[in-house]
Amino acid sequence: MAAAQIMVVEDERITAKDIQSALESAGYGVADLVFSGEDAVRKAGELQPDLVLMDIKLEGEMDGIEAATQIRERYDIPVIYLTAYSSASIVQRAKMTEPAGYLLKEQFGFLTKPFEESELNTTIEIALYNHKIEKRLRNREQWLAAILKSVSDAVIATDSKGRIKYMNPVAEELTGWIQEEAIGEDLDKILKILSKESTNIESGITSTDFFDKTVIRAKDGTKLLVGGSTTPIKDEKGNSDGLVVVFRKYRLN
Numbered sequence: 001m002a003a004a005q006i007m008v009v010e011d012e013r014i015t016a017k018d019i020q021s022a023l024e025s026a027g028y029g030v031a032d033l034v035f036s037g038e039d040a041v042r043k044a045g046e047l048q049p050d051l052v053l054m055d056i057k058l059e060g061e062m063d064g065i066e067a068a069t070q071i072r073e074r075y076d077i078p079v080i081y082l083t084a085y086s087s088a089s090i091v092q093r094a095k096m097t098e099p100a101g102y103l104l105k106e107q108f109g110f111l112t113k114p115f116e117e118s119e120l121n122t123t124i125e126i127a128l129y130n131h132k133i134e135k136r137l138r139n140r141e142q143w144l145a146a147i148l149k150s151v152s153d154a155v156i157a158t159d160s161k162g163r164i165k166y167m168n169p170v171a172e173e174l175t176g177w178i179q180e181e182a183i184g185e186d187l188d189k190i191l192k193i194l195s196k197e198s199t200n201i202e203s204g205i206t207s208t209d210f211f212d213k214t215v216i217r218a219k220d221g222t223k224l225l226v227g228g229s230t231t232p233i234k235d236e237k238g239n240s241d242g243l244v245v246v247f248r249k250y251r252l253n
C-alpha cells in the first residue's frame with residue numbers, strides 16, 4: 001500500500017522541516033512544504049494530498065482556518081490543525097470548520113517544539129481512518145438516494161418521532177409536497193389518511209404492515225387511492241428509529 005501523502009502548511013521553516021522529518025520517519029510521504037494560506041489552497045488542488053497538516057497562524061492575508069475551510073469545501077481533504085495557541089476563541093473558530101484533528105505545539109521560551117512523534121502519528125492515523133469511513137458512508141448514501149429516486153413507488157422515511165427525513169420524487173408527486181418543505185414535518189401532515197380500514201400507518205407498528213385501498217389527500221386537496229406497506233427502522237439495539245412507508249397509486253379502469 002502506498003504511503004499516505006501529507007502536505008505540511010507551516011510558516012516557520014525550521015518547524016516545517018522538523019515535521020517533515022517526523023512524518024518521513026513514520027513512513028508517510030510529504031507532498032510539499034507550504035508557507036502561506038493562499039499557496040496551501042492552490043497546492044491542495046494541484047497535489048491532492050491525502051491529508052493536510054495546517055498551522056493556524058500563517059503569514060499573509062489568509063490564516064490557516066480560512067485556508068482549511070476552502071480546502072475542505074473544494075477538495076474534501078481532511079485537515080489537522082497545528083498551533084501554538086490554545087485560546088478559547090481560536091479553538092472555537094477552528095472547531096466550526098470540522099477539522100480531522102487538532103495538535104497543540106509545545107512552547108519553551110522563544111522556541112517552539114513540535115509535538116511528540118507518537119502523538120502526531122496517532123492523530124494522523126485516526127484522521128485518515130475517519131475520513132475513509134465518512135467518505136464510504138457518503139458514497140453509500142448517494143448510491144441509496146439514487147436508487148430510491150429511480151424506483152416507481154413512492155418512498156417516505158421518518159425519524160423515531162414520526163417526522164419526515166426523506167421523500168423520493170414519486171412521493172413528492174403523489175402527496176404534493178416537495179422534500180424541502182416536508183423535512184421535519186409530521187408524517188400524518190404529509191400523508192393525510194382519509195380512509196384507513198386496512199392500514200396501520202399511524203400506530204406503533206413493530207413489523208412490516210401492508211395497507212390496501214387507502215384514500216389519501218394530497219396537498220392541493222386531490223384524493224388518491226393507494227396501497228403499500230410500512231416498515232419500522234431499527235437501530236443496532238433493536239429499538240425503533242423511524243419508519244419507511246412505500247406506496248403506489250392505483251390505476252383506475
